[in-house]
Amino acid sequence: MKLRKVSAASAAVLALALTATACGGDDKDSGSSGGDSKKITIGIKFDQPGLGQKTPDGYAGFDVDIATYVAKKLGYTEDQIEWKESKSADRETMLQRGDVDFIAATYSITPQRQEKVDFAGPYLLAHQDVLIRADDDKIKSPEDLNNAKLCSVTGSTSAQNIKDKLAPKAQLQPYPTYSACLPGLQNGAIDALTTDDSILAGYASQSQFKGKFKLGGFKLTNENYGIGVKKGSDLKDKINKALEEMVADKSWDKAVKDNFGPANYNNEPAPKIGDIKS
């Protein structure tokens, strides 16, 4: 415990030196959620087309549409939303620290995460799947992935899952981002890109890739996308209500169609709130 204190102190000194010099950069204090200033901070992904992607006109994607709708129901206009990038590894900490009010960032509900944060939803049922070339007729079942060359992002568990459970002889190429896998996939240097089908559909829907890629449709896992909130937050019930309304007034269907439409993505019907498929 002593050691912890010392290192904490020394790190804090360094941190202080850093902030002292870093001031004037960007104002981070807006992160504290405040009803009085009438702002809501939402965590999304910045680099996943179809779900959460930073674009020159702002942010676009299914997660963004969901979050915007929910925020509106909570009483915020679009201008009052502040978007923050929440990388997969950072999501729980961001919620626990109150950096964001809620997170909609391909956030699967799992028991481990539920110990740390609360989830509203689920709002989408996705499955781990593979993206393959449209003319590829060799990969028809998950077993065909043996000997295949897989691509995924560094630190992702989905590719490792396939290798461990289904295709021990498969090869793995990690890259910093999914888009780095696509040229190789196009050229045949890579056979399959693997992650959640929603993310894959987002890539396949981009106009440049129309007709070039298809989804394997293997449904390897169930990924229940939820909206993460701080443990014990009263936002959970309000968000659940907003999500129900979104499904009821068909905005949900529209968001799916807008973002995944071109990929022929066979989305699951809108899940019932609290219905977590394991």
Place this chain on the structure above:
Amino acid sequence: MSSVLYDAQGPRAKRRNVLFTVVFLVALAALLWWVISTLNDKGQLEWALWKPFFTGTEAWSTYIWPGLQNTLKAAVLAVVIALPLGAALGIARLSDHQWVRVPAAIVVEFFRSIPVLVLMIFGLALFAEYTDVSSDDRPLYAVVTGLVLYNASVLAEIVRSGILSLPKGQAEGAMAIGLRKGQVMRLILLPQAVTAMLPAIVSQLVVILKDTALGGAILTFPELLASANTMSGYYGANVIASYTVVAVIYIALNFALTSFASWLERRLRRAKKSTGAVLSADDVETADAGTVGKI
């Protein structure tokens, strides 16, 4: 221009040179042709992939500029913190007291022999575990921590050799007129050494700038290289195009810095009438690491 390494060229040598030139040119052209035609075959030269960078400014203002800002921020912070730290360590290594000299030497040698990436990974985990730095800032802190620890020790060596490069008479003269040790260092040695060190310090800036890219590739620090990732997500996975543009920016930036360093060096060499040497970029290993060269 004639060189001492070969004679002025006669007709036969000239013919041979022409032959070499032609062969080399053909080889280069063949390589270039292969690269371009293969890229073209694979559809990587399609205008749609490159268009965002040449028409309109949105790609620059949305992705590249914020990334570049973070790169520069990390580099500047690292220099600003590492310089005084390095100077202190460098002077400590020259101390008369063993209990100052030895620990300083150990610190310097230790951090110089560890890869900066290892220091960054360590920093990231350290901040996550023991501090409440927000996840937004953590990668920046980790990158700066790694860069500071490593570059402070490199700068310490630059400072030390800068001071050692001054003629002995400077310190002796200063002591002869009754200055104390601290005064000798502050009034006589450091001012002269700093001018001598400037080019080496600017060159070290290039190393720092290049090393920030590690943060983008491995630590999720949203700097210039990482901006290529976000960008290629939006522009239809134009990874090759994005990385090429980013590489060109790095080259331009660092080339400007390198040229500035050698201009500074030439200018200082010319202005120099009496004391010491001017430490050039090559004297201090810019591949990073390493003991300061032949001083």
Place this chain on the structure above:
Amino acid sequence: MFDFLQDYDLAGAVWTTVQLAVLSAVGSLIWGTMLAAMRVGPVPLMRAFGTAYVNIVRNIPLTVIILFASLGLSQTLGVTLGGGNDFETINFRLAVLGLILYTSSFVCEALRSGINTVPVGQAEAARALGLSFGQVLRLVVLPQAFRSSVVPLANVLIALIKNTTVAAAIGVAETALLMKEMIENEAQLLLISAVIALVFVVLTLPTGLILGWVGKKVAVKR
């Protein structure tokens, strides 16, 4: 206390680091010497190429070069470097290639400054004997230049050993990647870091000391 090490192949990762360093060192010594020869040679085009190469490559982050080797050279241009279908082999070789391309520009500069320390009289005398450019370089100038650039070359080698960690960016299972994996899965942050730091200290410090001693030993006394 060190139980967690059993679950990880530390020795294998360190061995990969060493292999990366040794192969890249040999490669960059060869390519760097050729570049230096081009830069001091009589053919203007080669001189220009050497200068341009060094100035461009030195100013790109190694991370970008290695990512390019993987994304551009391998994934797009289809170069596998004889690695067949095996990603591990291909990535390892690509990392070596990237390290060679990068490090050789520093080797070239170290050698060039070594060439500058050879007195003019040496080359002049060699020319007076009727030796050609190739012979002057091979028989007279380079042997002396190498001897006086042992220390700068040692610095480049140390930098290279540390730079092998960048191969982690394309997933080569070397020491830094293992460190990252260990830190993500285990709690002993300080212990893990100390072990990894020790590995690099052991790899780099003796290299510097031994080559520094060799450099003094072989230096041409003038």
